[in-house]
Amino acid sequence: MPWQTLCPSEAIADGQARGFDPQDRGRPTVFVLRWEGELRAWHDWCPHWGTGPMAWRRDAYFSGDGEALMCHAHGARFHPLSGECTLGPCLGQSLWPVAMRVDDAGGIQVDMGDGPPMPGPAPTH
Numbered sequence: 001m002p003w004q005t006l007c008p009s010e011a012i013a014d015g016q017a018r019g020f021d022p023q024d025r026g027r028p029t030v031f032v033l034r035w036e037g038e039l040r041a042w043h044d045w046c047p048h049w050g051t052g053p054m055a056w057r058r059d060a061y062f063s064g065d066g067e068a069l070m071c072h073a074h075g076a077r078f079h080p081l082s083g084e085c086t087l088g089p090c091l092g093q094s095l096w097p098v099a100m101r102v103d104d105a106g107g108i109q110v111d112m113g114d115g116p117p118m119p120g121p122a123p124t125h
């Protein structure tokens with residue numbers, strides 16, 4: 001897939017995240033965050049049920065205390081940089097990374113690739 005530009009990198013402040021819909025799916029499929037000065041791009045997909053979106057409202061990817069990413073379906077918390085689930089029903093599993101780079105003009109670009117696995121049967125918990 002081609003690289004797609006999402007926004008200027010300075011548009012995402014430290015401790016903030018923004019969702020994007022580069023594939024015109026009608027909902028965000030990738031979100032980009034800055035945490036401790038580092039940028040990350042994750043699929044808007046939770047490993048618990050293998051679905052998304054994670055945010056309960058636009059760009060609400062961080063937990064209320066601002067210390068973790070959070071899937072609002074069942075409350076799983078994820079480390080912003082490693083993507084690992086640190087609390088919740090998918091403990092030890094991880095978010096799915098999106099290839100990301102910053103171009104010479106400072107724009108954040110992503111290559112959505114094949115994406116995370118397709119959703120499987122929903123777990124019973």
Ligand code: FES
Binds near residue numbers: 073074
């Ligand atoms: S679907 Fe994300 S915590 Fe359950």
